[in-house]
Amino acid sequence: MLAVALPMAAWIAGSATYNHDSRLRQVQMAERHSVTARLLSDAQDGGDRTDGTLSSHAPVRWSDARGTHAAPAPVGAWQQKGDTVTVWLDAHGHVTTPPPTSDSAAVAGVEMGFAAAAGTALIVGGAWKGVRVRLDRRRFEQWDREWELVERQWTGRRAR
Numbered sequence: 528m529l530a531v532a533l534p535m536a537a538w539i540a541g542s543a544t545y546n547h548d549s550r551l552r553q554v555q556m557a558e559r560h561s562v563t564a565r566l567l568s569d570a571q572d573g574g575d576r577t578d579g580t581l582s583s584h585a586p587v588r589w590s591d592a593r594g595t596h597a598a599p600a601p602v603g604a605w606q607q608k609g610d611t612v613t614v615w616l617d618a619h620g621h622v623t624t625p626p627p628t629s630d631s632a633a634v635a636g637v638e639m640g641f642a643a644a645a646g647t648a649l650i651v652g653g654a655w656k657g658v659r660v661r662l663d664r665r666r667f668e669q670w671d672r673e674w675e676l677v678e679r680q681w682t683g684r685r686a687r
Contacts, residue, residue: 529651536647541640548632555626564589564614567597570606587614598622 564587571583583604588597600614600622615625 537644540643544639545636
């Protein structure tokens with residue numbers, strides 16, 4: 528059962544998650560656009576994070592066809608006043624989070640596949656253990672009944 532259920536559950540869950548996240552990325556890429564902005568003050572330090580993740584908000588200024596704008600935007604915690612940053616805007620020109628990267632859909636699919644495989648293994652393993660315990664209990668009860676019959680013949684004792 529594990530040989531069939533485990534890979535099937537992993538494939539179904541991983542594929543569904545990948546497809547969902549890919550569609551979400553396409554929708555967000557169509558609804559959002561990026562602009563280059565300049566930081567108006569240092570970003571507040573969110574720790575020693577230099578991996579490119581957005582961990583802080585700071586005021587930024589950018590210009591587009593509608594004019595010059597300023598708003599707080601998600602930026603890296605290590606960035607300083609005057610740095611240029613990429614800011615994502617929605618259809619109304621409001622600052623929003625960046626759309627997911629193309630790799631994030633694949634990573635989410637793999638993560639969900641592993642989670643589904645682990646969940647399937649736990650469910651099948653638990654069911655197998657439950658059936659085994661029930662069968663063992665039944666065999667022990669049968670053995671007790673048979674022993675009560677056989678014990679009298681072997682030992683000459685009376686039933687308890």
